Amino acid sequence: MITLTWVYWLLGAYFAAIAWRGWRDTGNPRRHTTALFWALLALLLFAAERMPPRGVGAIVVVLALLAGFGCLRMGRYDESSASEKRDEARRLGNRLFGPAVLIPAVTLALAVKLFGFSLSEVGIGDLRLLDSRQTTVIALAIACVVALVAACRLTRQTPWSAVEQSRRLVDAIGWAALLPLLLATLGSVFEAGGVGQSVAGVVRAVIPVDNAFVVVVAYAVGMAVFTIIMGNAFAAFPVMTAGIALPLLVQVHGADPASLAAIGMLSGYCGTLMTPMAANFNLVPAALLELKDPYAVIRAQWATGAVLLLCNVVLMYFIVFR
């Protein structure tokens, strides 16, 4: 049976390889701390469950400090030239999309249950192909391996060179790769500290929570407003969901949690279209396009965000209580 532990080992080995190659990348002015970041992450993937929780917590703090004080930098990467890439693009054509499409396709094929049958349950006796816990995540990891084999065959490269090529992408993402995980971790601290009840208390004092529609509006608009303030829908999600969605909509009004979260997050994205705090998406392009008004991109797209937020409120109301 393929379990989540195997996936962690695979991921740990990948980070260890990234750390090793990063350590030797003399083009990176902070190569040692960059390598340390990925090496610590590799360690946590291999061994976190066998370490005392406070030790893991301390390493997480170190990771955040490395990220926060600019210790992760870009290095030098073995890239093919622009003309080589164009030639390859012409030679391989649409086949280039193949391995990329394999990732979602194989994940779906393994994880989806159709007519009560799922590939993940194939097996002998009690032994299943995939662990029933986190089936989708395991399926995703297998899909990545399958797609990697396909990509290597298509481009006649080795998996090792694929890892080396991905280092450019990994370094470009940098600490942001850790952000969803850190925010989910913060959600747990919020839970332990009782933040959700406090937010819910404030909301109860402000709006009539017996009215499900009013609470839906509060959640969707709250996600958008929090995102506008912070520039990041990921950060708004744990606060608003622990404060409004879970205690009031799911527990009191019986809303469907999956669709509620999806539409709630996308309501946050509507806020991202309206805020200068999301500089990468809204201010940087204005500079790139040499626009006189730094807010020109926001002016062009805010109305889409506003109308879509209205749509989301309506969608949420009708979908989560279906």
Add this chain to the structure above:
Amino acid sequence: MNYWPLLGVGAVVLGFVLRLNPALVVVISAFVTGFAARMSPLEVLDVIGEAFTEKRYLLVFLLTLPVIGLLERHGLKEHAQAWVTRLRGATMGRLLIAYLAMRQLAAALGLTGLGGHPQTVRPLLAPMAEGAAEAAAEQQGTTLDDDQRQRIRAMAAGTDNVGLFFGEDIFIAFGAVLLMQGFYAEHGLDLEPLQIALWGLPTAVCAFAIHAARVLRFERRLARGLASKPSR
């Protein structure tokens, strides 16, 4: 009701508004929340450590990168750009709408790197949109002024954002979907990422319809603005 834990929320807001590194903000806020809830620093570390161990699967999306890296080395981006170039000759509205559809579709398949402001909007989409509008203006015997050009470029950038945001959420490996799943798991609700990802579809369809309608309206207004201008 104990309102002290709200300090943790305040720390998150303040940290992001001050533009501190988000990773740092998260850790600071965790400790502020812990203190407000009368937990000792070691207890906070325990909670962080346990949650991190439990949720490491949120990193699995990084396993897609070797595939993408290899394909990019062999011209994946260049091939996508060739697709965009093939739209040459379309009107500005049709060009932007076709790009929006492609961007959403690619992001929904996890290919968020196809498109983007430095790689596609600046070198391709914005000049092509401007060129298409310019051609339409010439047919009316007039030219675009600087203000109109700027608004067209801004609309091209906005179109890229809308396409990315409302496509990527449908992809199961995307951080947001796993974040939602991890969050619920913490609160005792076990969901499959797929269930969450699929519920992004209705909003994605609405986003496409709304933005496409706005692009067409923008194009009509541009044409009306040109018609009212004295021709050369």
